[in-house]
Amino acid sequence: MAESMDYCIIGGGAVGGILAYYLHKGGFGSRIGVFYRRNDSIKAVEEAGGIIVEAGGDPYLVPVTPLHYTTPGVSCEFVVNAVKAVDVPSTLGLMKSLSRNSRAVVMVQNGFGSLELAEEEMPDRCVAAGVVYFGGERVRENYVKHAGGSSIILGSRRGMCQGLMDLATALRRGGCDARVVSNIDFYRWLKLALNSVVNPLTAIAMARNRVVLLEEAQPLVDLILDEVVEAARLHGFNLDKRQLVKHVLNSARNTGENYSSMAQDLARGRRTEVDYINGFVARTLESAGRGLTVNKIITLIIHLIEGWREHEGHS
Numbered sequence: 001m002a003e004s005m006d007y008c009i010i011g012g013g014a015v016g017g018i019l020a021y022y023l024h025k026g027g028f029g030s031r032i033g034v035f036y037r038r039n040d041s042i043k044a045v046e047e048a049g050g051i052i053v054e055a056g057g058d059p060y061l062v063p064v065t066p067l068h069y070t071t072p073g074v075s076c077e078f079v080v081n082a083v084k085a086v087d088v089p090s091t092l093g094l095m096k097s098l099s100r101n102s103r104a105v106v107m108v109q110n111g112f113g114s115l116e117l118a119e120e121e122m123p124d125r126c127v128a129a130g131v132v133y134f135g136g137e138r139v140r141e142n143y144v145k146h147a148g149g150s151s152i153i154l155g156s157r158r159g160m161c162q163g164l165m166d167l168a169t170a171l172r173r174g175g176c177d178a179r180v181v182s183n184i185d186f187y188r189w190l191k192l193a194l195n196s197v198v199n200p201l202t203a204i205a206m207a208r209n210r211v212v213l214l215e216e217a218q219p220l221v222d223l224i225l226d227e228v229v230e231a232a233r234l235h236g237f238n239l240d241k242r243q244l245v246k247h248v249l250n251s252a253r254n255t256g257e258n259y260s261s262m263a264q265d266l267a268r269g270r271r272t273e274v275d276y277i278n279g280f281v282a283r284t285l286e287s288a289g290r291g292l293t294v295n296k297i298i299t300l301i302i303h304l305i306e307g308w309r310e311h312e313g314h315s
């Protein structure tokens with residue numbers, strides 16, 4: 001039987017869970033469907049009666065309907081895709097079907113590639129990016145810890161759409177600092193700069209974000225960001241290197257005690273999003289005729305660690 005939801009969130013991990021929390025608080029009892037890949041996740045959420053989100057130290061139960069990603073016939077007013085970038089291709093069919101009558105589709109993945117894929121697959125929908133400036137960790141299938149920050153910047157490269165404005169309003173009502181901008185790619189580049197430094201350095205050093213502040217990290221920060229600035233320029237964006245370094249170091253300081261998602265993925269033996277972050281910078285420069293880049297070497301090192309962990313069955 002066809003089911004109708006106000007919000008559909010594909011992926012009930014850290015970001016999906018926290019967005020469900022804001023939407024529940026701001027949507028006044030809205031129907032929220034959350035799609036999972038594994039039946040264990042669905043069972044755990046059913047047992048708890050929703051997703052438990054720990055924000056500011058207090059656990060809060062967000063009532064959601066957990067669904068398998070192969071469930072047919074669901075339609076939604078708003079769709080948010082919050083799976084990892086590597087899993088986005090496996091959600092394209094679901095996304096297209098959920099968004100038949102939806103007013104906005106938001107992709108929240110870090111890096112470049114996921115928004116582009118969604119735009120290609122859904123040429124007639126209000127497809128947008130959400131640049132996430134909050135952190136979280138999913139500690140159990142049905143339990144997410146909000147680790148700080150509360151902002152999300154939303155924007156569609158297809159121009160303004162009312163659906164996106166209304167989604168931002170619901171998020172704001174729920175306590176999220178949600179903003180809609182007309183130049184979303186600029187914010188995606190700023191976030192890419194941050195991720196291209198913090199993620200691989202913490203993952204390689206197996207350290208907290210504050211490792212980026214060490215004196216020994218500065219030559220790497222410099223080399224990575226030089227290439228990010230060059231790649232952004234090739235895409236038509238002029239980033240100020242000095243401002244960028246400040247932005248990256250301030251963010252690493254503010255989230256100093258956190259482990260980046262790349263460090264967490266490697267620790268759990270999972271594939272990372274490096275191809276969408278440093279790999280994207282490397283490919284951009286390669287296609288402009290640049291030889292070997294630091295971002296390429298970093299991508300290869302992360303792949304080596306991923307491969308070793310897979311080979312040895314670490315988890």
Ligand SMILES: NC(=O)c1ccc[n+]([C@@H]2O[C@H](COP(=O)([O-])OP(=O)(O)OC[C@H]3O[C@@H](n4cnc5c(N)ncnc54)[C@H](OP(=O)(O)O)[C@@H]3O)[C@@H](O)[C@H]2O)c1
Pocket residue numbers: 010011012013014015016035036037038039041042069082083084085087090091108109110132133134135136137138261273
């Ligand atoms: N975590 C953060 O603090 C943070 C901050 C900023 C941006 N981001 C970005 O947000 C994105 C999501 O990260 P995350 O940390 O929230 O991920 P996560 O905790 O690993 O959760 C991923 C979720 O995606 C689900 N999933 C995977 N394939 C699926 C499919 N085919 N259909 C439906 N669901 C599927 C998983 O389902 P199962 O539970 O069934 O496995 C899981 O619930 C990433 O791109 C990341 O870069 C994360």
